[in-house]
Every structure is written in C-alpha cells, then in structure tokens.
Amino acid sequence: MSRDTTSTSCPDGRWRPRGYVPAAVRLHRFLPTGTGDGAFDIHINEDFAGWSTTEGEPLFQADGSDAPALTETIGFL
Structure with missing residues (x-):
C-alpha cells in the first residue's frame, strides 16, 4: 500500500508542517x-x-506595523 503524500494531514489528524492549509x-x-x-x-x-x-x-x-505574516494575509484577502 502506498502512502498518500498529497494529503494535508498526518495519520494522527494534525496538519502537515508547512503543508497546504485550505483558505x-x-x-x-x-x-x-x-x-x-x-x-x-x-x-x-x-x-x-x-x-x-x-x-x-x-x-x-x-513598532506596531504589519509583520510579513499579516501582509501576506491581507494580500490573500
């Protein structure tokens, strides 16, 4: 049986680290x-x-300005 490497979750149900997370x-x-x-x-x-x-x-x-993570989220929205 082959392992599904396209799945977004691990066998225990957690999200794969740095894997795709749905919007x-x-x-x-x-x-x-x-x-x-x-x-x-x-x-x-x-x-x-x-x-x-x-x-x-x-x-x-x-300093209160947007961090890269927030800038990326705003760009996605």
Whole structure:
C-alpha cells in the first residue's frame, strides 16, 4: 500500500508542517469589511483560541506595523 503524500494531514489528524492549509482554515479569524471608498479594513477575531504569544509568526512588528505574516494575509484577502 502506498502512502498518500498529497494529503494535508498526518495519520494522527494534525496538519502537515508547512503543508497546504485550505483558505477557509487560514482566513476564518480575519474579516475584511469595505470602507465605502474602495478600500477595506481587516478585523481580527481576538477571541480565536489559536492565537499565541510564544509560537508561530507575529502579526505585528515591535513598532506596531504589519509583520510579513499579516501582509501576506491581507494580500490573500
């Protein structure tokens, strides 16, 4: 029996590290809303249980500007 290398999850159900993660999973904690002038704001769900201050990529730089992870998310939205 061959192993499926295209699956996005490990046999134990966890996501494969650095594997494809569906957009619905990546973006559910962000909500773009139109401002009426053609631009939009990004609302961030602060209640999302997956946020961490010790693991993962930061959303903001120390100076308060957007970090690369947030810039990439905004570009995707």
